[in-house]
Amino acid sequence: MPDHHPLLRKLAALSPLSVEERxxxxxxxxxxxxxxxxTDLVRDGDQPRGAFIVVEGIACRYKILLDGARQVLAFLVPGDFVGLDADVVDTMDHAVGTLTPCCVVDIPPLTMRNLLDNHPGIARALRIAALAEAATARQWLVNLGRRPCEQRLAHVLCEMLVRLRSVGLASAAEYRFPLTQIDLADATGMTSVHVNRSLQALRARGLIEGQGRSIVIRDVAALEAVADFDPGYLRQAARLQPESLARRPGLPAGGAFRETGLPAAT
Amino acid sequence: MPDHHPLLRKLAALSPLSVEERxxxxxxxxxxxxxxxxTDLVRDGDQPRGAFIVVEGIACRYKILLDGARQVLAFLVPGDFVGLDADVVDTMDHAVGTLTPCCVVDIPPLTMRNLLDNHPGIARALRIAALAEAATARQWLVNLGRRPCEQRLAHVLCEMLVRLRSVGLASAAEYRFPLTQIDLADATGMTSVHVNRSLQALRARGLIEGQGRSIVIRDVAALEAVADFDPGYLRQAARLQPESLARRPGLPAGGAFRETGLPAAT
DNA sequence: CGATCCGTTGACATCGGTCAACGGACGTGG
DNA sequence: CCACGTCCGTTGACCGATGTCAACGGATCG
Structure with missing residues (x-):
């Protein structure tokens, strides 16, 4: 039973799967x-019907604003699952569309029910995958809110390296990434012009190579350092985090959040 | 059985609850x-132990960057639930802390299990609440990525109006909102200085009143228009969305995403 | 062979950040 | 009760990162 299908690789890494489940x-x-x-796979405002899995290519979740601007909310790579919660979502609040040509597997609601109800290992793995997606969204919030553009790009490139590697689509430091600079811009809250220049800056610093269609990371450690990238959020594994200070530093010590044991009240 | 507890109000609005469940x-x-x-309720890097509910006051999810900057990921208001997935999360990728004095209810893991396993209505409501939180995170991504500062603030203010109103803590257009401008800045990816000026701009436009500690929205409809605010994502109800165009408008028509029926492949 | 779309570059504009100062509110300790 | 320190909101001057606008060339595709 070859394990090189992206979905299998991904889910098996998140939670143990029985032979039957595989x-x-x-x-x-x-x-x-x-x-x-x-091409849109799901439209904003749709009522989702079932779920699907991206098997090849790159897709995204996105939203279009009134003025036509687009914000990409998440990239979807092979192995990624969309629609875990289709049964309780009555209206999509965003769209899902392909960015490159893709191969996709449709999962009808009944199949979905069967997977979740009769295969606890799969259900658990899918749940963990959803949590990882939420954690990624939080990283993106930090990216958009608090990081300068060059760092944002570096962060996204690091993230894609790890994610693609985990499904066997990237080597140690290189992967195909056939996105437009416009797509990158819409994901990082930038302008395509500025994406172009920032990419050049990263190249000039010797951190990356490649003309967009495929990315070679010259110095993974250095790029991760620039991006303040910690892959911990993509796996569900223990790791060490910096002290959780409450206020920005530079402020007097009194500003730090105190800790609470939250004494149980039941 | 008075229904004015924020948690009850909120969950009952999301999914019907039996008398027993109430x-x-x-x-x-x-x-x-x-x-x-x-005060921190949960720290970044912690292993979560159980869940909790905010009953009074305002808290937030947040992250601290290497340089000490803080990004607020979400506001937590009375009725909000943290830790639905505590059973599968081994390490927190962000912290949760109070912004104002709060009242919080701790929920030990066993109680949690009981709620989820023996009370389907509650389980369903909590699941929907989690989806609404995810939808809110997506809105924030759009906010941070694609909206100018004044609009970002307006959007957050609109969101808080709806959320607080839904738990009985806001009138039609007014609520207490005792946050610091620094807190607001960390939520909107701005500087406190610029929050100050943008707030003044909103006041000058006659959209809001109040000195930060409490907010009066002069003209709800106008503020929502400025913010491009659609409350649909907070409820789980049907609503109409603008056409989902693939590319930014202004570009020739060819750029629009096509639709796909995703012909079922099983 | 023409349309497009994309990447690239330059000149320029501006939004929003930085730095610094000040005053008021509040809390604390003498 | 007063004096002081701290935190927050406010303002001004300045600057820099990033967006805007425009043009062009190469690739791709019908």
Whole structure:
């Protein structure tokens, strides 16, 4: 049973799967559909019908503002799952669309029910995957809110390296990343012009190579340092975090949040 | 059975609760603990132990960067629940702390299990609440990535109006909001100086009143228009969304994402 | 062979950040 | 009760990062 399907790789890394569960997943994933680039998979305002898995290519969650600006909310790479909660969501608050040509597997609601109800290992793995996606969204909030542009880009590139590597689509420091600079801009809250210049700056610093279509990271450690990147949020593994100070530093010590044991009140 | 407890109000609005479930919740929530302002409830890197509910005051999820900058990821208001997934999260990737003095109810893991396993209505409501929180995070991504500062503030103020109103803590257009301009800045990716000026600009436009400690929205509709605010993401109700265009407008029509039926492949 | 779309570059504008100062509110300790 | 320290809101002057506008060339595709 070859384990190189991205979904299997990803889920198995999150929670142990029984042999049977692997077979079930392999069957679910057997018949992908090809979707051209720049095609909506789910539209904003839709009522979702079932779920799907990205098997090849890169897609994204996104929103369009009134003035037409687009914000990319998350990248979806092979192995990523959309629609875990389709059963309780009555209206999508964002869209999902392909950025490159993709292969996608559709999962009808009944299949979904079966996966969740009869295969606890799969259910658990999918839940953890959803938590990792939420953690990624938090990282992006930090990225957009508090990091200068060059660092934002570096962070996204680091994240994609780790995520693609975890499904076997990147080597130690290199991967194909056939996105437009416009796509990158919409993910990082920048302008495509400025993405271009910031990318050049990263190249000039010797941190990356490649002309956008594929990325080579010259010095992974250095890029992660620049980006303040900690891959911990992508796995669900223990790791060490810096002290959680309450206020920005530089302020007198009194500003730090105190700790609370939250004495149980029941 | 008075329904004015924020948690009950909130959950009952999301999913119908049986009388018994209301009683169970009322009991869970019976003994809140007072926590001073600026105190961590959960630290970044912690292993979460159980969950808790904010019953009074305002708290937040946040992260501290290497350079000490803080990004607020979400506000937590009375009725908000933290730690639904404590059973599968081994390490917190962010902290949770109070911004004002709060009352909080601690929920030990066993109580949690009981709620989720034996009270489907509660389980469902909590799940929907978690989805609403995720939707809010997406709104914030849009806010940080694509909106100018004044609009960001307006959006946050609109959001808080709706959220506080839904738990009975705001009138039609007015609520107490005892946050620091620094807190607001850390939530909107701005500087406190600029928050100050932007707030003044909103006041000058006649959109809001009040000196920060409490907010009066002069013209709710106008503020929502400025903010491009659609409250749909906070409830889980049907609503209409603008067309989901793929590319920014102004570009030739060809750029729009096509739609896909995703022909089921099983 | 023409349309597009994308990456690239330059000149320029501006939003929002930085730095610094000050006053008021509040709390604390003498 | 007063004096002091701290934190917060406010303002001004200044600056820099990033957006805007515009142009151009190469690649791709029909």
């Amino acid at each position: 077979h079930v997943l392999a069957r679910v994933v057997a018949h992908p559909v090809a979707i051209p680039a720049r | 009683h169970v919740l009322a009991r869970v929530v019976a003994h809140p603990v007072a926590i001073p302002a600026r």
